[in-house]
Amino acid sequence: MLDSDLFSVKDQVVLITGASRGIGQALAVGFAKAGAKVICASSREGGTRKTEELILQQGGTVKSVYADLSDxxxxxxxxxxxxxxxxxxxxxxxxGGTISRFPAAEYPFDEFQKVIDVNLNSAFQISQIIGQKMIEAGHGKIINIASMLSYTGGLTVPAYTASKHAIAGLTKALANEWAAKNIQVNAIAPGYFATDNTQALRDNPERNQEILKRIPTGAWGQPKQLVGAAIFLGSTASDYVNGHILAVDGGWLAR
Known part of the structure; x- marks a missing residue:
């Protein structure tokens, strides 16, 4: 018989950055439904109000914080x-993350720096500060959100691609150092999901069809379809999983 507590996150405290919409909002609501106490972070004060409302409507526990992740x-x-x-x-x-699209030959350096600051540097900063407390407590779970562009190069998104390759590397580096401290550090690499970040791709008929043809399921992912993977990586079920990049992509990489 399956241990009913194996996948439990009840009463665990989870901090989710970029929780105002899309993937972050879906994860926040999903963890709250599973009984976790959720801290929603966004780039501005009050930015997660809608997410908070969704959690409170189902009787969940939620608080919020905010920061410009480039600061x-x-x-x-x-x-x-x-x-x-x-x-x-x-x-x-x-x-939490951002994306900016320009041809590489014309990519503004200040935009490149901003994407790296938001997507990579802030993830290290937060992991370091929270990780110190996890080390003191003797346990913890860190889940970084990677990307299909942790594996490939993409087009007109050199900064985003660089940041997501680096997130995969950071995940492995932290796992190497903190596994012995009973802290599991892993990442989820979402495939092509219907979010603000992919709106430009979905609005381009040619690119939209190219992407759909490669996804065996034939459909864009929905943010709520990432909740199961995140619950697994946040629960004791994943206690011997460390430094892993879990692709949730509808089979895109299999093609």
């Missing part, structure tokens, strides 16, 4: 604010 000092403050919400964080999900 080093703001990220540090937000991390400490999050720790103060419930006195601990058991599960950290680094989901």
């Amino acid at each position: 080093h000092a703001a990220v540090v403050k937000m991390s400490h604010d999050a720790l103060a919400c419930f006195g601990k964080i058991d599960i950290l999900i680094n989901n």
Whole structure:
């Protein structure tokens, strides 16, 4: 008989960045439904109000924090604010991110730097601050949100691609150092999901069809379809999973 607690995240405290919409919102609502205490983070004060409402409507427990993830000092403050919400964080999900599209030959360097700051540097900062507390507590789960562009190069998104390759590497580096501390660090690489980040692709008939033809399921993913993978990586079911990049892509990589 399956241990009923194996996949439980009940009463665990989870911090999710980029929780105002899309994947982050779906994960926040999913963890709340599973009984976790959720801390929603977004780039501005009040940015997660809709997510909070969805959680409260189902009787969940939620608090919010905010920071511009390109601002080093703001990220540090937000991390400490999050720790103060419930006195601990058991599960950290680094989901906050941004994307900017320009041909590589014309890519503005300030845009490149912003994407790296938001997608990569903030994830390290938050992981370091929260990770220190996890080490003291003797346990923890960190889940980074990678991408199909952790594996491929993409088109007109050199900064995003660089950041998501780096997120995969950071996941493995932290896992190597913290596995012995009973902290599991893994990543989820979503395939092509219907979110704000992919709106431009879905609005381009040619690119939309190219992508759909490669996905064996023949459909774009929906954010709620990532919840199961995140619950697994946030629960004791994944205690011997470390440094892994879990693709949730409808079979895109299999093609």
